[in-house]
Amino acid sequence: MGNLIDVQVPDLGDFKDIPVIELLVKDGDTVEKDQALLVLESDKSTMEVPSPGSGIVRGLKVKLGDKLSKGDRICRLEGEGAAPAAKPAPAAKPATEAPAPAKKESKPASADLFADSSAPAKVAAASGGGTLVVTVPDLGDFKDIPIIELLVKDGDSVEKDQTLLVLESDKSTMEVPSPGSGVVRGLKVKVGDKVSKGHALLSLEGVAGGGEAPKPAPKAAAVTGKPAEEPSKAEPPPAAKPAEDIVVASGTVAHAGPATRKFARELGVDLARVPGSGPKNRVVIEDVQKYVKQQMTASPSPESRVPSPGGSGIPPIPVQDFSNYGEIEEKPLARIRKLSSAHLTRSWLNVPHVTQHDEADITELEAFRKSASEDGGVKLTLLPFVMKAVSVAIRQYPEFGSSLSPDGGSLIMKKYCHVGFAADTPNGLVVPVVRDVWSKSITQLATETAELAKKARDAKLGPNDMRGGCFSISSLGGIGGSYFTPIVNAPEVGILGVSRGVIKPVWDGKAFQPRLMLPLSLSYDHRVIDGAYAARFIVALGRLLGDIRRLSL
Ligand code: CAO
Numbered sequence: 001m002g003n004l005i006d007v008q009v010p011d012l013g014d015f016k017d018i019p020v021i022e023l024l025v026k027d028g029d030t031v032e033k034d035q036a037l038l039v040l041e042s043d044k045s046t047m048e049v050p051s052p053g054s055g056i057v058r059g060l061k062v063k064l065g066d067k068l069s070k071g072d073r074i075c076r077l078e079g080e081g082a083a084p085a086a087k088p089a090p091a092a093k094p095a096t097e098a099p100a101p102a103k104k105e106s107k108p109a110s111a112d113l114f115a116d117s118s119a120p121a122k123v124a125a126a127s128g129g130g131t132l133v134v135t136v137p138d139l140g141d142f143k144d145i146p147i148i149e150l151l152v153k154d155g156d157s158v159e160k161d162q163t164l165l166v167l168e169s170d171k172s173t174m175e176v177p178s179p180g181s182g183v184v185r186g187l188k189v190k191v192g193d194k195v196s197k198g199h200a201l202l203s204l205e206g207v208a209g210g211g212e213a214p215k216p217a218p219k220a221a222a223v224t225g226k227p228a229e230e231p232s233k234a235e236p237p238p239a240a241k242p243a244e245d246i247v248v249a250s251g252t253v254a255h256a257g258p259a260t261r262k263f264a265r266e267l268g269v270d271l272a273r274v275p276g277s278g279p280k281n282r283v284v285i286e287d288v289q290k291y292v293k294q295q296m297t298a299s300p301s302p303e304s305r306v307p308s309p310g311g312s313g314i315p316p317i318p319v320q321d322f323s324n325y326g327e328i329e330e331k332p333l334a335r336i337r338k339l340s341s342a343h344l345t346r347s348w349l350n351v352p353h354v355t356q357h358d359e360a361d362i363t364e365l366e367a368f369r370k371s372a373s374e375d376g377g378v379k380l381t382l383l384p385f386v387m388k389a390v391s392v393a394i395r396q397y398p399e400f401g402s403s404l405s406p407d408g409g410s411l412i413m414k415k416y417c418h419v420g421f422a423a424d425t426p427n428g429l430v431v432p433v434v435r436d437v438w439s440k441s442i443t444q445l446a447t448e449t450a451e452l453a454k455k456a457r458d459a460k461l462g463p464n465d466m467r468g469g470c471f472s473i474s475s476l477g478g479i480g481g482s483y484f485t486p487i488v489n490a491p492e493v494g495i496l497g498v499s500r501g502v503i504k505p506v507w508d509g510k511a512f513q514p515r516l517m518l519p520l521s522l523s524y525d526h527r528v529i530d531g532a533y534a535a536r537f538i539v540a541l542g543r544l545l546g547d548i549r550r551l552s553l
Contacts, residue, residue, distance in 0.1 A: 003079065007037065007052060009072045017067035018042050021278060022257070025075075029057045036171065037074060038062065039257055041282065046257040048171040055079020132204040134164070134179060136195045144194035145169050148261070152202070156184045164201065165189070173258050182207040191321040256283040264288050268318045314349075337428035347490040352526045355485045355497075356534050359517040360542040362501055366516050368548060377443070382518075383421060383475050384445035386498055388551050389544040391417045391437035394471060397537045401470040403491040404528055411528060420469035420489060421449060423456040430456045431489060433469040442551070477501060482519045493528040496541070497521035518545065 012018065022039035025031055036048040037057075055077040062074055149166040152158055163175040164184075182204040189201055255278075256264070256271050263285050264271045274291045276283035296313050322328045333341070362382070369380050394401040394417055402411045417438045420431040432452035434445060455461050472489040475498040486497040499519035505512035522538045529537075544550050 004058070004076045005053065005055075005079075007074045007077050009040075009049065009068045009070055009074060012040075012047075012070050016069040018047075018069070020062055020064055020066045020068060021046075021282060022284075023062065023064050025057045025060065027057055027060050027075075031055065031057060031077070036259075040068060041257070045174040046172060048258065049074065050171065051077065053077060053079055130182070130205065130207045131185070132180060132182070132207050134201045134204055136167075136176065136197055136199040136201060138197050143196040145174075145196070147189055147191055147193050147195060148173075150187075150189065150191050152184045152187070154184055154187050158182065158184060158204070167195065168258055168261060171258055173256070173261060176201070178204065180204060180207040190323050192324055255281060260285050260288060267292055268316055270316065270319070334427040336425070336430060340429045343489075344487050347487050351488045351490050351493075353485070353488060353523050354526045354529075354531065354534070355521055355523045356531070356538050357483050358520050358522070358538045358542055359504075360520055360545040361506065361515050362518045362545050363516045365545055365548050366501070378446045379450070380442065380446050381449075382477060382498070382501070383449050383473070384442050385545065385548065385551070386473055386475065386496070387419050387421065387434065387437055387445050387449065388440075388442055389541055389548075390419060390471060390473060390496060392544055392551055393537055393541045395438065396540055397533060399529055399533065400494045400524070400537055402493060402528065404493070404525070408527070414470050416470070418468050418470050420466070420472040420492075421452075422472065422474040422486075423453050425457050425459070427459060430461060430466060431469065431472055432456055432461055432465045433467065435468070471495065473498065477518070483521050486521060486523045488523050488525050490525070493525040494534075494537075495523050497523070 018040040020038050021041045023037075024035075024039070025037050031037065031051045031054060033052070033054045034050045037051050038049050040047045040049065056079065058076045058078050060075040062068065062072075068074075145167045146169075147165050148168045150164075151166070152162075152164050158164065158178045159181045160179070161177045162181075164178050165176050167174045167176065183206050185203045185205045187202045189195060189199070195201070255276055260283055261271065264274070264283075267288065269288055269292060271283055271288070274283050274287050275281070277287050278284045362385075365382075365385055369382065369385065373380050398413055399411065401417055402413050404410075405412055416436060418433050418435045419437045420433040422429055422431050432455070434440070434448050434452065437445065440448070452461070452465060455465065469489065469492055471492055472486075472495045474486045474495060476484065477498050477500045480500045482499045482502070484497050484499065486495040488495050497520070499521070501516050501518040503514050504517045506515040506517070507513075520538060520541065522534060522541075524534050
């Protein structure tokens with residue numbers, strides 16, 4: 001039999017009675033040095049207790065839910081290199097023993113636990129005007145711990161004990177709470193920054209009763225089964241908040257240990273979305289696995305209004321902190337943009353798109369449009385001509401005005417022709433709908449599109465102005481560019497993209513002639529429209545635009 005050593009709970013600062021939330025070994029298990037034996041968790045921090053050496057676990061004394069304090073025996077370790085049980089490692093001394101004399105023993109660099117994780121971020125300096133400089137509290141032996149979440153930004157109002165940021169080492173995760181309530185100013189850190197005790201984090205302005213620095217945090221850090229620095233008897237550790245007083249993490253912080261966080265990060269899972277099944281709703285690795293499984297099999301809910309990352313089973317794009325690469329500014333999206341973003345995402349994900357391109361010769365149309373405009377009256381742009389041509393083409397190819405029934409089993413053919421057009425507004429894209437295009441003249445359509453476009457820009461469109469479309473037009477011709485892929489405005493099945501008309505040399509059989517050619521891009525729902533049908537539609541449309549006399553037929 002090898003040597004036996006006692007493995008005890010290391011120095012946890014002022015923490016007492018911390019519940020065991022995961023037990024990672026059992027009697028007879030062979031463990032390596034630094035392998036995690038169990039996980040302790042308070043409201044604000046999660047700590048893995050690593051093995052002090054390699055050997056076999058004997059006489060395991062703890063079970064899930066047990067509340068442990070410094071010095072409590074966890075197990076014995078039987079192994080070659082293990083120190084005899086009669087000579088426990090100094091740091092493993094039970095708290096109940098007579099206090100050890102103040103020692104300045106060296107600590108191993110691999111020390112891996114936070115202590116004093118309940119202590120609020122330390123106040124390094126305070127002005128009489130109620131501004132506090134908040135620094136990283138005592139992290140014991142830890143140095144250069146990366147910030148993994150930053151929960152405040154300049155200008156944010158924070159409450160006392162609200163979590164400011166989350167630090168994480170290989171074995172521990174710790175939230176740093178605010179020492180008081182006030183407004184965050186001069187944030188000095190960003191995600192990924194490595195911080196140590198005393199590192200200035202931010203200033204807190206307008207702190208009620210500010211200016212009073214709290215008592216310093218108690219000596220932190222612990223080393224499992226290794227010598228640890230004991231607080232000197234002559235200088236007893238200053239008062240720190242007991243674990244029971246720790247404020248529960250704010251809703252934005254996922255309650256999870258380092259291993260779970262690492263696992264979630266690898267999969268690109270936002271832990272805040274994962275329901276936790278552990279004690280106090282703590283998220284464990286199995287919860288992340290279950291969540292990913294659910295997301296992969298879930299079908300998108302029809303009523304989901306905003307595209308939720310991962311909500312449709314599509315892996316979300318990994319979150320990046322762009323401020324790591326340069327200065328950034330966050331601008332909230334306008335309501336219209338959020339709505340159209342949800343709608344476009346739904347259409348893009350639900351509709352198998354194909355886009356067919358073509359050119360229409362609008363030389364004659366343009367000559368007519370110019371001469372008609374010079375006659376005075378309503379200003380004629382290209383849009384009303386295109387709209388009319390589309391409506392006539394839909395009469396010839398009615399499936400372009402149809403919709404698929406919700407069960408996908410039939411086509412709903414419409415005996416009317418309402419056509420929407422995309423209008424660019426300062427707040428985003430909207431699609432007002434012109435009703436009964438079949439029965440309206442070009443002049444009427446010109447008047448109506450101009451009125452609706454103005455209403456759109458003045459943000460005066462009502463919901464009815466945007467409902468009931470059978471087909472949409474997205475005209476970028478006034479801006480420029482040639483060809484694009486418009487997204488079908490589901491449940492419609494077709495959309496026409498119009499780009500800028502340009503004069504091109506076109507062969508007429510004898511010579512090249514300068515002709516004004518209009519680029520057309522027709523996207524359609526391939527579940528409803530076949531490629532040949534779409535090609536016929538776009539050719540017919542080109543003919544109609546090339547010879548506007550046909551529009552009146
Ligand atoms: N080729 C050449 N010139 C064109 C053209 C084309 N395809 N389309 C328009 N023009 C000309 C117009 O004739 C007009 O010129 P004149 O003043 O000399 O007559 C000028 O460009 C401006 O036209 P317009 O774009 O303001 O007017 P319109 O009726 O053609 O379009 C509207 C109205 C509301 C569709 C348009 O203003 C708009 O908002 N377009 C953007 C649509 C959009 O954002 N689509 C993308 C959706 S997906 O993100």
